[in-house]
Amino acid sequence: MSKSKGAEKMAKAETYEDLPPLPLMDVLTDTVPMPSWRAMKPVIHNEKCTKCYVCWKFCPDMAIAIDDEGYPVIHLGFCKGCGICANECAPEAIEMVRED
Numbered sequence: 328m329s330k331s332k333g334a335e336k337m338a339k340a341e342t343y344e345d346l347p348p349l350p351l352m353d354v355l356t357d358t359v360p361m362p363s364w365r366a367m368k369p370v371i372h373n374e375k376c377t378k379c380y381v382c383w384k385f386c387p388d389m390a391i392a393i394d395d396e397g398y399p400v401i402h403l404g405f406c407k408g409c410g411i412c413a414n415e416c417a418p419e420a421i422e423m424v425r426e427d
């Protein structure tokens with residue numbers, strides 16, 4: 328299946344400023360806290376992470392930050408558990424696990 332124009336622009340974007348004008352959040356979703364209905368949550372395995380930041384770019388919730396060592400960190404207080412980050416991570420460094 329071919330990518331939409333929006334998806335192609337997203338894939339080429341290297342910084343936030345390159346992103347197309349889509350309905351994305353540009354701040355952490357502190358007004359939309361973690362929902363009680365989240366069934367799965369992402370866990371990042373740093374040993375597999377290549378620091379490509381594709382997860383950061385595609386998270387629709389801006390729930391991913393970058394730590395001092397350059398690794399992505401999930402803000403579980405805001406993550407909705409959609410799994411997009413895990414789906415987009417080519418080296419499969421993000422695992423979706425069941426909530427406790």
Ligand code: SF4
Binds near residue numbers: 377379417
């Ligand atoms: S998409 Fe995967 S490899 Fe890239 S920064 Fe995120 S966790 Fe690391």
Ligand code: SF4
Binds near residue numbers: 385387408410413
């Ligand atoms: S599971 Fe969804 S909301 Fe949570 S960090 Fe990944 S892409 Fe963002």
